[in-house]
Amino acid sequence: MTEWTDPETFAQALEQVETKEKGNCFEDFAEGDVIEHDPGLTLTQFGNEQWMGQTLNHDPAYWRTDAAEARGFDEPPVHPDYLTAATLGITVEDLSEKGGYFLGRTDVRFPESPVYTGTELHVESEVVNRATSSSRPEYGIVSWRTRGKDAETGDVLCSYERTNMIPRREPLATDGSGATATEDDDEPELPDTFVTPEGGYYEDFVEALETAADEDAAVAYRHERGRTQDDVTVAQLPLSTLNTAKQHHNVDVMSDSPSGNIVTYGDVTRSTALGHARSDEQTWREVGFDDESFHTFVAVGDTVYAFTRVLSAENDASSDRAGTVTFEHIAFNQDDEPVYSGTRTAEIQKRSN
Protein backbone atom coordinates (compact mmCIF):
# COMPACT_ATOMS: atom_id res chain seq x y z
CA MET A 1 0.00 0.00 0.00
CA THR A 2 1.26 3.52 -0.84
CA GLU A 3 2.52 5.57 2.07
CA TRP A 4 0.15 8.51 2.75
CA THR A 5 3.17 10.77 2.75
CA ASP A 6 3.75 10.03 -0.91
CA PRO A 7 3.15 13.57 -2.36
CA GLU A 8 0.54 12.49 -4.91
CA THR A 9 -1.36 10.37 -2.38
CA PHE A 10 -1.20 13.10 0.23
CA ALA A 11 -2.45 15.77 -2.19
CA GLN A 12 -5.42 13.55 -2.99
CA ALA A 13 -6.10 12.91 0.71
CA LEU A 14 -6.04 16.65 1.40
CA GLU A 15 -8.57 17.21 -1.35
CA GLN A 16 -10.93 14.53 -0.08
CA VAL A 17 -10.96 15.11 3.68
CA GLU A 18 -13.03 17.70 5.50
CA THR A 19 -11.33 20.65 7.19
CA LYS A 20 -12.27 21.14 10.82
CA GLU A 21 -13.10 24.81 10.54
CA LYS A 22 -12.34 27.63 12.93
CA GLY A 23 -14.39 30.76 13.47
CA ASN A 24 -17.85 31.84 12.36
CA CYS A 25 -19.30 33.15 9.11
CA PHE A 26 -21.75 36.02 8.70
CA GLU A 27 -24.69 33.56 8.66
CA ASP A 28 -23.72 32.29 12.13
CA PHE A 29 -24.47 35.62 13.84
CA ALA A 30 -27.98 36.76 14.85
CA GLU A 31 -28.78 40.08 16.48
CA GLY A 32 -29.14 39.65 20.24
CA ASP A 33 -26.82 36.61 20.46
CA VAL A 34 -24.57 36.83 23.51
CA ILE A 35 -21.21 35.09 23.29
CA GLU A 36 -19.08 34.32 26.36
CA HIS A 37 -15.56 34.02 25.02
CA ASP A 38 -13.73 30.97 26.29
CA PRO A 39 -10.19 32.31 25.95
CA GLY A 40 -9.11 34.61 28.74
CA LEU A 41 -5.77 35.99 29.70
CA THR A 42 -3.96 37.40 32.66
CA LEU A 43 -2.78 40.92 32.00
CA THR A 44 0.91 40.54 32.77
CA GLN A 45 3.68 43.06 33.22
CA PHE A 46 5.56 41.36 30.37
CA GLY A 47 2.59 41.59 27.99
CA ASN A 48 1.95 45.19 28.99
CA GLU A 49 5.57 46.28 28.58
CA GLN A 50 5.99 44.37 25.32
CA TRP A 51 2.92 46.10 23.87
CA MET A 52 3.88 49.58 25.12
CA GLY A 53 7.54 49.24 24.10
CA GLN A 54 6.82 48.08 20.55
CA THR A 55 4.13 50.74 19.99
CA LEU A 56 6.28 53.55 21.45
CA ASN A 57 3.98 54.24 24.37
CA HIS A 58 6.59 55.40 26.83
CA ASP A 59 4.55 57.40 29.38
CA PRO A 60 6.66 56.93 32.57
CA ALA A 61 3.57 56.40 34.75
CA TYR A 62 3.13 52.99 33.06
CA TRP A 63 6.81 52.07 33.49
CA ARG A 64 8.14 53.59 36.73
CA THR A 65 6.75 53.30 40.27
CA ASP A 66 7.60 56.90 41.26
CA ALA A 67 5.90 58.29 38.14
CA ALA A 68 2.93 55.96 38.72
CA GLU A 69 2.56 57.17 42.32
CA ALA A 70 2.74 60.80 41.18
CA ARG A 71 -0.28 60.04 38.95
CA GLY A 72 -2.17 58.56 41.91
CA PHE A 73 -1.61 54.88 40.92
CA ASP A 74 -0.38 52.26 43.42
CA GLU A 75 2.06 50.91 40.84
CA PRO A 76 2.45 51.09 37.03
CA PRO A 77 -0.95 50.00 35.71
CA VAL A 78 -2.01 48.17 32.55
CA HIS A 79 -1.95 50.56 29.61
CA PRO A 80 -5.42 51.24 28.15
CA ASP A 81 -4.22 50.37 24.62
CA TYR A 82 -2.97 46.95 25.74
CA LEU A 83 -6.18 46.42 27.70
CA THR A 84 -8.26 47.31 24.62
CA ALA A 85 -6.17 45.10 22.32
CA ALA A 86 -6.33 42.17 24.76
CA THR A 87 -10.10 42.57 25.19
CA LEU A 88 -10.53 42.41 21.41
CA GLY A 89 -7.88 39.69 20.93
CA ILE A 90 -9.80 37.28 23.17
CA THR A 91 -12.95 37.72 21.04
CA VAL A 92 -11.36 36.96 17.68
CA GLU A 93 -11.69 33.17 17.81
CA ASP A 94 -15.49 33.52 18.05
CA LEU A 95 -16.10 36.75 16.14
CA SER A 96 -13.58 37.39 13.39
CA GLU A 97 -11.15 34.48 12.97
CA LYS A 98 -12.92 33.48 9.77
CA GLY A 99 -11.37 36.52 8.10
CA GLY A 100 -12.73 39.82 6.96
CA TYR A 101 -11.46 43.11 8.19
CA PHE A 102 -11.77 45.25 11.28
CA LEU A 103 -13.55 48.33 9.87
CA GLY A 104 -14.16 50.46 12.92
CA ARG A 105 -15.03 50.83 16.56
CA THR A 106 -16.79 53.38 18.75
CA ASP A 107 -17.76 54.08 22.36
CA VAL A 108 -14.49 52.68 23.74
CA ARG A 109 -14.67 53.38 27.47
CA PHE A 110 -12.59 52.71 30.57
CA PRO A 111 -13.53 53.16 34.23
CA GLU A 112 -11.78 55.88 36.22
CA SER A 113 -9.85 53.43 38.38
CA PRO A 114 -6.68 51.87 36.93
CA VAL A 115 -6.28 48.18 36.07
CA TYR A 116 -3.23 46.45 37.53
CA THR A 117 -1.16 43.58 36.17
CA GLY A 118 -2.25 40.19 37.46
CA THR A 119 -5.89 40.91 36.58
CA GLU A 120 -7.59 38.05 34.73
CA LEU A 121 -9.68 39.21 31.81
CA HIS A 122 -13.01 37.59 30.94
CA VAL A 123 -14.77 38.89 27.83
CA GLU A 124 -18.31 38.70 26.42
CA SER A 125 -19.90 40.14 23.29
CA GLU A 126 -23.40 40.72 21.99
CA VAL A 127 -24.30 40.89 18.31
CA VAL A 128 -25.88 44.34 17.90
CA ASN A 129 -26.09 44.68 14.13
CA ARG A 130 -25.86 42.53 11.04
CA ALA A 131 -25.99 44.11 7.58
CA THR A 132 -25.50 43.24 3.96
CA SER A 133 -22.50 44.74 2.21
CA SER A 134 -23.72 46.32 -0.99
CA SER A 135 -20.25 46.52 -2.48
CA ARG A 136 -18.85 43.12 -1.47
CA PRO A 137 -21.36 40.26 -1.89
CA GLU A 138 -18.95 37.72 -0.42
CA TYR A 139 -18.99 39.57 2.92
CA GLY A 140 -21.53 40.85 5.44
CA ILE A 141 -20.99 43.55 8.05
CA VAL A 142 -21.40 42.63 11.73
CA SER A 143 -21.20 44.85 14.83
CA TRP A 144 -20.76 43.58 18.37
CA ARG A 145 -20.82 45.25 21.77
CA THR A 146 -17.95 43.81 23.80
CA ARG A 147 -17.21 44.01 27.52
CA GLY A 148 -13.88 43.02 29.05
CA LYS A 149 -14.38 42.22 32.73
CA ASP A 150 -12.24 41.49 35.76
CA ALA A 151 -12.85 37.73 36.04
CA GLU A 152 -12.80 37.92 39.84
CA THR A 153 -15.01 40.95 40.54
CA GLY A 154 -17.06 41.18 37.34
CA ASP A 155 -16.18 44.88 37.03
CA VAL A 156 -16.18 46.11 33.43
CA LEU A 157 -12.64 47.25 32.59
CA CYS A 158 -13.08 48.08 28.90
CA SER A 159 -16.13 48.20 26.64
CA TYR A 160 -16.75 49.19 23.04
CA GLU A 161 -18.75 48.50 19.90
CA ARG A 162 -16.81 47.21 16.90
CA THR A 163 -17.67 46.49 13.27
CA ASN A 164 -16.02 43.96 10.93
CA MET A 165 -16.51 42.71 7.42
CA ILE A 166 -17.19 38.98 7.87
CA PRO A 167 -17.09 36.36 5.07
CA ARG A 168 -20.40 34.81 4.05
CA ARG A 169 -20.63 31.05 3.70
CA GLU A 170 -22.59 31.68 0.50
CA PRO A 171 -21.92 34.91 -1.45
CA LEU A 172 -25.01 37.06 -1.87
CA ALA A 173 -26.53 37.05 -5.35
CA THR A 174 -26.48 40.67 -6.61
CA ASP A 175 -27.42 42.45 -9.79
CA GLY A 176 -23.86 43.72 -9.90
CA SER A 177 -24.97 47.25 -9.21
CA GLY A 178 -23.18 47.53 -5.85
CA ALA A 179 -21.81 50.79 -4.56
CA THR A 180 -19.72 52.58 -7.14
CA ALA A 181 -16.95 55.05 -6.48
CA THR A 182 -18.12 58.62 -6.89
CA GLU A 183 -15.86 61.30 -8.30
CA ASP A 184 -15.14 63.90 -5.67
CA ASP A 185 -14.46 67.13 -7.55
CA ASP A 186 -14.66 69.33 -4.48
CA GLU A 187 -11.52 71.23 -3.56
CA PRO A 188 -10.30 70.16 -0.12
CA GLU A 189 -11.58 72.59 2.49
CA LEU A 190 -8.82 73.48 4.91
CA PRO A 191 -8.35 76.53 7.11
CA ASP A 192 -5.80 79.22 6.18
CA THR A 193 -3.65 78.65 9.25
CA PHE A 194 -2.61 75.72 11.40
CA VAL A 195 -1.79 76.41 15.01
CA THR A 196 0.62 74.15 16.94
CA PRO A 197 0.35 74.13 20.75
CA GLU A 198 3.51 75.46 22.43
CA GLY A 199 3.76 72.46 24.74
CA GLY A 200 1.84 69.39 25.80
CA TYR A 201 -0.01 70.63 28.91
CA TYR A 202 -3.76 71.31 29.11
CA GLU A 203 -3.16 75.08 29.11
CA ASP A 204 -1.18 74.77 25.85
CA PHE A 205 -4.16 73.17 24.13
CA VAL A 206 -6.55 75.80 25.56
CA GLU A 207 -4.30 78.65 24.37
CA ALA A 208 -3.89 77.12 20.90
CA LEU A 209 -7.68 76.70 20.56
CA GLU A 210 -8.21 80.33 21.62
CA THR A 211 -5.67 81.53 19.04
CA ALA A 212 -7.32 79.45 16.33
CA ALA A 213 -10.79 80.75 17.23
CA ASP A 214 -9.65 84.32 16.40
CA GLU A 215 -8.83 83.47 12.80
CA ASP A 216 -9.60 80.95 10.05
CA ALA A 217 -7.41 78.36 11.75
CA ALA A 218 -7.32 74.87 13.22
CA VAL A 219 -5.10 73.40 15.90
CA ALA A 220 -3.44 70.62 13.93
CA TYR A 221 0.09 69.25 13.66
CA ARG A 222 2.02 66.10 12.81
CA HIS A 223 4.28 64.04 15.04
CA GLU A 224 7.80 63.24 13.95
CA ARG A 225 8.11 59.63 15.00
CA GLY A 226 7.30 56.75 12.66
CA ARG A 227 7.28 52.98 13.29
CA THR A 228 8.00 50.60 10.41
CA GLN A 229 5.99 47.42 10.70
CA ASP A 230 7.91 44.19 11.17
CA ASP A 231 7.27 40.59 12.20
CA VAL A 232 6.94 41.63 15.84
CA THR A 233 4.26 44.26 15.28
CA VAL A 234 2.38 42.39 12.55
CA ALA A 235 2.41 38.80 13.86
CA GLN A 236 3.76 38.74 17.41
CA LEU A 237 1.75 41.47 19.14
CA PRO A 238 -1.69 40.22 18.03
CA LEU A 239 -0.81 36.62 18.94
CA SER A 240 0.30 37.84 22.38
CA THR A 241 -3.32 39.00 22.93
CA LEU A 242 -4.68 35.60 21.73
CA ASN A 243 -5.83 37.25 18.50
CA THR A 244 -6.10 34.31 16.09
CA ALA A 245 -7.08 36.35 13.01
CA LYS A 246 -5.28 34.80 10.05
CA GLN A 247 -4.81 38.33 8.66
CA HIS A 248 -1.84 38.75 10.98
CA HIS A 249 0.04 35.45 10.79
CA ASN A 250 -0.94 33.25 7.82
CA VAL A 251 0.86 34.50 4.71
CA ASP A 252 -0.31 31.46 2.74
CA VAL A 253 -4.03 32.18 3.16
CA MET A 254 -3.66 35.95 2.98
CA SER A 255 -1.91 35.84 -0.41
CA ASP A 256 -5.39 35.18 -1.83
CA SER A 257 -7.25 38.00 -0.03
CA PRO A 258 -8.06 41.68 -0.66
CA SER A 259 -4.80 42.73 1.07
CA GLY A 260 -2.68 40.05 -0.66
CA ASN A 261 -0.54 39.76 2.48
CA ILE A 262 -0.66 39.65 6.25
CA VAL A 263 -1.60 43.01 7.73
CA THR A 264 -1.06 44.84 10.99
CA TYR A 265 -3.70 44.33 13.71
CA GLY A 266 -5.83 47.50 13.81
CA ASP A 267 -5.10 47.91 17.51
CA VAL A 268 -1.34 47.92 16.81
CA THR A 269 -1.73 50.59 14.12
CA ARG A 270 -3.85 52.87 16.31
CA SER A 271 -1.78 52.31 19.46
CA THR A 272 1.40 53.19 17.54
CA ALA A 273 -0.13 56.41 16.20
CA LEU A 274 -1.46 57.25 19.66
CA GLY A 275 2.00 56.57 21.12
CA HIS A 276 3.45 59.16 18.72
CA ALA A 277 0.74 61.66 19.72
CA ARG A 278 1.10 61.02 23.45
CA SER A 279 4.87 61.61 23.20
CA ASP A 280 3.98 65.26 22.48
CA GLU A 281 1.55 65.75 25.40
CA GLN A 282 1.32 65.28 29.16
CA THR A 283 -1.36 62.58 29.31
CA TRP A 284 -3.13 62.20 32.66
CA ARG A 285 -5.80 59.59 31.89
CA GLU A 286 -7.51 58.07 28.86
CA VAL A 287 -11.29 58.58 28.92
CA GLY A 288 -12.43 57.02 25.64
CA PHE A 289 -12.43 56.77 21.86
CA ASP A 290 -15.16 57.20 19.26
CA ASP A 291 -15.67 56.94 15.51
CA GLU A 292 -12.56 54.85 14.92
CA SER A 293 -12.13 53.74 11.29
CA PHE A 294 -9.50 51.71 9.50
CA HIS A 295 -9.19 53.08 5.99
CA THR A 296 -6.62 50.87 4.33
CA PHE A 297 -4.23 48.03 5.11
CA VAL A 298 -0.90 48.37 6.88
CA ALA A 299 1.65 45.61 6.13
CA VAL A 300 5.24 44.62 6.96
CA GLY A 301 7.52 47.40 5.65
CA ASP A 302 4.88 50.15 5.97
CA THR A 303 5.63 52.98 8.38
CA VAL A 304 2.95 54.32 10.74
CA TYR A 305 3.02 58.08 11.41
CA ALA A 306 0.52 60.28 13.26
CA PHE A 307 -1.32 63.56 12.77
CA THR A 308 -3.39 65.32 15.45
CA ARG A 309 -6.21 67.83 15.32
CA VAL A 310 -7.33 69.32 18.63
CA LEU A 311 -11.12 69.62 18.72
CA SER A 312 -11.96 70.99 22.16
CA ALA A 313 -10.76 71.50 25.72
CA GLU A 314 -12.92 71.59 28.85
CA ASN A 315 -11.97 72.13 32.46
CA ASP A 316 -14.06 69.19 33.71
CA ALA A 317 -11.61 66.35 34.32
CA SER A 318 -11.92 63.78 37.11
CA SER A 319 -8.94 65.43 38.84
CA ASP A 320 -8.34 69.16 39.25
CA ARG A 321 -4.73 68.46 38.19
CA ALA A 322 -5.95 67.88 34.62
CA GLY A 323 -8.34 69.18 31.98
CA THR A 324 -10.23 67.23 29.32
CA VAL A 325 -9.10 67.49 25.69
CA THR A 326 -10.75 65.90 22.66
CA PHE A 327 -8.50 65.10 19.72
CA GLU A 328 -8.90 63.64 16.28
CA HIS A 329 -5.91 61.41 15.52
CA ILE A 330 -5.11 60.22 12.02
CA ALA A 331 -2.52 57.49 11.46
CA PHE A 332 -0.92 57.62 8.02
CA ASN A 333 1.66 55.67 6.07
CA GLN A 334 4.88 56.52 4.22
CA ASP A 335 2.80 57.56 1.18
CA ASP A 336 0.79 59.99 3.36
CA GLU A 337 -2.35 57.82 3.06
CA PRO A 338 -4.62 57.81 6.14
CA VAL A 339 -4.82 54.28 7.54
CA TYR A 340 -6.75 54.98 10.77
CA SER A 341 -8.75 57.86 12.23
CA GLY A 342 -10.66 58.33 15.44
CA THR A 343 -11.56 60.82 18.13
CA ARG A 344 -9.99 60.48 21.54
CA THR A 345 -10.98 62.10 24.81
CA ALA A 346 -8.15 62.25 27.32
CA GLU A 347 -7.39 64.10 30.50
CA ILE A 348 -4.24 66.16 30.06
CA GLN A 349 -2.13 67.34 32.96
CA LYS A 350 -2.23 71.05 33.91
CA ARG A 351 1.05 72.95 33.98
CA SER A 352 -0.02 74.76 37.09
CA ASN A 353 0.27 71.60 39.26
Ligand SMILES: CC(C)(COP(=O)(O)OP(=O)(O)OC[C@H]1O[C@@H](n2cnc3c(N)ncnc32)[C@H](O)[C@@H]1OP(=O)(O)O)[C@@H](O)C(=O)NCCC(=O)NCCSC(=O)C[C@H](O)C(=O)O
Ligand atom coordinates in the same frame (compact mmCIF):
# COMPACT_ATOMS: atom_id res chain seq x y z
C1 LIG B 1 -11.76 46.31 3.96
C2 LIG B 1 -11.58 47.31 2.82
C3 LIG B 1 -10.65 46.71 1.75
C4 LIG B 1 -12.91 47.52 2.16
O1 LIG B 1 -12.74 48.52 1.23
P1 LIG B 1 -13.89 48.92 0.22
O2 LIG B 1 -14.36 47.74 -0.52
O3 LIG B 1 -13.37 50.10 -0.54
O4 LIG B 1 -15.13 49.33 1.08
P2 LIG B 1 -15.33 50.32 2.28
O5 LIG B 1 -14.09 50.64 3.01
O6 LIG B 1 -16.14 51.45 1.80
O7 LIG B 1 -16.22 49.44 3.28
C5 LIG B 1 -16.87 48.22 2.93
C6 LIG B 1 -18.26 48.23 3.54
O8 LIG B 1 -18.12 48.39 4.95
C7 LIG B 1 -18.83 49.55 5.41
N1 LIG B 1 -18.04 50.17 6.48
C8 LIG B 1 -16.80 50.65 6.38
N2 LIG B 1 -16.39 51.12 7.57
C9 LIG B 1 -17.42 50.92 8.42
C10 LIG B 1 -17.63 51.20 9.81
N3 LIG B 1 -16.68 51.78 10.55
N4 LIG B 1 -18.81 50.84 10.36
C11 LIG B 1 -19.78 50.26 9.64
N5 LIG B 1 -19.64 49.95 8.32
C12 LIG B 1 -18.48 50.30 7.74
C13 LIG B 1 -18.92 50.47 4.19
O9 LIG B 1 -20.01 51.35 4.32
C14 LIG B 1 -19.09 49.45 3.07
O10 LIG B 1 -20.44 49.04 3.04
P3 LIG B 1 -21.14 48.64 1.67
O11 LIG B 1 -21.00 49.82 0.76
O12 LIG B 1 -22.55 48.31 2.02
O13 LIG B 1 -20.41 47.43 1.13
C15 LIG B 1 -11.04 48.69 3.34
O14 LIG B 1 -12.04 49.27 4.16
C16 LIG B 1 -9.80 48.54 4.12
O15 LIG B 1 -8.75 48.21 3.60
N6 LIG B 1 -9.88 48.78 5.41
C17 LIG B 1 -8.78 48.57 6.35
C18 LIG B 1 -9.07 47.32 7.12
C19 LIG B 1 -7.94 47.05 8.08
O16 LIG B 1 -6.78 47.07 7.72
N7 LIG B 1 -8.29 46.77 9.35
C20 LIG B 1 -7.32 46.51 10.38
C21 LIG B 1 -6.59 45.23 10.15
S1 LIG B 1 -7.59 43.78 10.13
C22 LIG B 1 -7.71 43.42 11.83
O17 LIG B 1 -7.18 44.10 12.64
C23 LIG B 1 -8.52 42.23 12.19
C24 LIG B 1 -8.68 42.08 13.68
O18 LIG B 1 -7.69 41.26 14.20
C25 LIG B 1 -10.03 41.43 13.91
O19 LIG B 1 -10.08 40.24 14.07
O20 LIG B 1 -11.03 42.18 13.87
